[in-house]
């Protein structure tokens with residue numbers, strides 16, 4: 429950071445050393461070294477474990493639904509609804525905690541200040557009032573907003589880069605590995621975990637080109 433404060437380069441730290449934030453009382457200040465370090469840690473943690481796990485979930489969903497695997501192989505533009513449906517059906521981050529700052533009543537439930545609540549985006553993504561047959565992976569369903577990337581002021585900062593990475597990676601895999609299929613002799617993949625959820629392994633076979 430001291431080096432970037434002395435001389436800016438074409439990188440994120442250089443942007444951050446010049447950035448200003450407003451405190452709650454409106455006072456503006458440039459970010460301290462601790463704030464920049466904290467932001468870099470958040471980006472590293474939030475951006476590294478999530479995308480590859482969500483990509484694994486999406487690949488597994490395709491491999492378990494060969495009709496969709498065939499369709500996206502023929503027409504990669506279908507990856508968009510496939511990726512969004514995988515984010516709805518099995519988000520890698522299905523739950524996040526919130527610290528309650530003031531006494532609140534939510535859907536008739538009284539929540540005192542100081543409580544910690546766990547908002548389960550994964551459950552909202554399967555709310556039968558919003559989604560028909562919510563437990564079914566169906567990229568053909570009408571596109572609607574979901575909470576796979578959260579919502580509101582803390583919505584995922586990296587959602588567009590994550591979508592781009594997953595699209596690029598899966599399109600590349602489908603193009604380069606013909607007749608990709610689950611290995612029938614390997615243990616069936618399982619999606620596990622509450623945070624950074626994903627399949628532990630997705631063993632596959634393909635035909636050499």
Ligand code: HEM
Nearest residue numbers: 474475478479482521524576577578582583584585586590
């Ligand atoms: C498919 C991949 C990803 C998924 C499913 C995902 C999911 C989420 C979710 C659900 C939240 C909301 C957390 C909350 O409400 O407390 C979030 C926040 C965040 N994500 Fe992602 N994320 C992904 C990839 C990334 C990437 C690649 C980056 C960075 C390059 C990133 C950076 C962040 C940051 C910084 C936040 C905090 C935003 C804030 O609190 O204002 N995420 N992400």
